[in-house]
Amino acid sequence: MYKKRNLFVAHGTLGYFALLCILLLLNMTSLGGGSPTSIAVDPSFKEVIINSVFKIDLNVSDVTDLYLWVITIEWDPSIIEFQSYTEGTFLKVGRNTTIMDAGVSPGKVNRLVCTILGPVSGVNGSGSLVTFTFKAVSLGTTSISITFSDLLNSNGEHIAHDTHDGAVLVSPSPPLTVSISPLSATILVGQPITFTSIVSGGYPPYSYQWYLNGNPVSGATSETWTFTPSTSGIFYIYLKVTDSKGNTAKSDTARIIASTVPVGGYSTPVDTKAKPTILYITSLTILTALFVTIKQKTRRKHRQ
Numbered sequence: 001m002y003k004k005r006n007l008f009v010a011h012g013t014l015g016y017f018a019l020l021c022i023l024l025l026l027n028m029t030s031l032g033g034g035s036p037t038s039i040a041v042d043p044s045f046k047e048v049i050i051n052s053v054f055k056i057d058l059n060v061s062d063v064t065d066l067y068l069w070v071i072t073i074e075w076d077p078s079i080i081e082f083q084s085y086t087e088g089t090f091l092k093v094g095r096n097t098t099i100m101d102a103g104v105s106p107g108k109v110n111r112l113v114c115t116i117l118g119p120v121s122g123v124n125g126s127g128s129l130v131t132f133t134f135k136a137v138s139l140g141t142t143s144i145s146i147t148f149s150d151l152l153n154s155n156g157e158h159i160a161h162d163t164h165d166g167a168v169l170v171s172p173s174p175p176l177t178v179s180i181s182p183l184s185a186t187i188l189v190g191q192p193i194t195f196t197s198i199v200s201g202g203y204p205p206y207s208y209q210w211y212l213n214g215n216p217v218s219g220a221t222s223e224t225w226t227f228t229p230s231t232s233g234i235f236y237i238y239l240k241v242t243d244s245k246g247n248t249a250k251s252d253t254a255r256i257i258a259s260t261v262p263v264g265g266y267s268t269p270v271d272t273k274a275k276p277t278i279l280y281i282t283s284l285t286i287l288t289a290l291f292v293t294i295k296q297k298t299r300r301k302h303r304q
Contacts, residue, residue, distance in 0.1 A: 037063045037151070037159055039071070039129070041144045041166030048136045049173045051203050051244070053083065056144055056166065058129045060090060063161070065122035065153040068115035069129055072149070076142035077107035079170055080134040085109065088128030091116055095123070099130070111148070122154045136170040143167050176202030176249040178241045186257045192228040193256065195237065199223070202243035209240045229258035 042057040058071060069091075075082075087099045095116045102111035112130065116122065144166040151159035178199045187193055199206055210220035212227070213236050229235060237254040 035160035035162055037061065037161040038164060039069075039146060039149050039151075039161060040164035041073075041146065044164065044166045045169070046166070047169045047171055049203075050136050050139060050170050051173075053133060053135050054168075056132045056134065056168070057088065058132070058146070059088075059127065060129050060151070060161075061126040063126070063151065063159060064124050065155075066091065066124075066151055066159065067122035067154040068113070068152040070111055070113045070148070070150040071130070072108065072110050072112065072147050073132070074108045074145045074147050075134075075168075076140070079136070079138055079140045079142040080168055081137045082106075082109065083133040083135055085112065085133070086131045087114055088130050090125075090127030090129055091123055093123065095120060116154075120154070134168070136168075139170050139172060141167060141169045173203055174201035176200075176241065176243050176247045178239055178249045178251045180237075180239050180251040180254060183252060183254045184256070185254075186259065187229065189229050189232050189258050189260050191258075192226050194224060194226045195239070195254065197223045197239050197241075197251065199241050199249075202241075202247050202249070203245045205244055207242045209242075211238050211240065212236070227256070229256070232258050232260045234258075 038061050040059055040061070042059045046054065046056065048054045058073070060066065060069070082104060085099075085101075087097065091097050091114060096118060097114060097116055099112070099114040101109055101113070104110070109132070114129065146163040146165055149161070149163055151161055153159055176199070178197055180195050180197045182193070182195070185193055195210070197208070208221050208223055210217045210225040217225070225239075227235070227237060235256040235258065237256060239251040240248055241251075242248045
């Protein structure tokens, strides 16, 4: 069918697309049988959370002079939903390429073809052929099966290869939880304090609402919030998070003390050197009073 020379030297652009059309229409069979070259779903097993968007790669390994590849993949459309595909980097290094498919239907990308353009040699080694993007739509497990594949070198010859399928497990999301930090602090009136949050589980995206003393704070609807007390007192702060399914979670409550002066009040240093002076003055005063009293009594006696 193919001449054993570079098919694209003489035929130009028409040659490229003529070959693509031929490959799409022919019912070719994959060539395998213990070849060191392989095409594999990567990762071979992937666990994802329902409603999440994720990626699956098809990688080639240990190939020589790869010029063109054709792949059909299938999966259970009730478990995961196809979003898009993007050509990998393997054939694109230093070369012009094109990629096209024969149709995408629920559960199948049919005859996805990628080829180098122009009279150049193929690529050697290992790398990514294509990346598929899916969305997990229901719980369960599905295989990602390579139901057809073909590899051609720059002379139009088939490259023997093996294929390795993969699987995806769609699991329920863990419960929605939220925590905030700090949970306690003592600050001064007018001193700002910033709260941060960590959210896990549930179904992104999330919405946020901060509460102060049981009341929602207007405009405090992001994952962080800065509180600046304008009066002294004890303030209670928590965060409520809602996921895309309407599930809610509430954080523990933070307790913030705001004071007008530092806790414990101001302190005045005591000069211990002044104590002897005070004691001396006190003693002198007492002795003086005693001397005056005795003198007054002596004068009375003399007058008598």
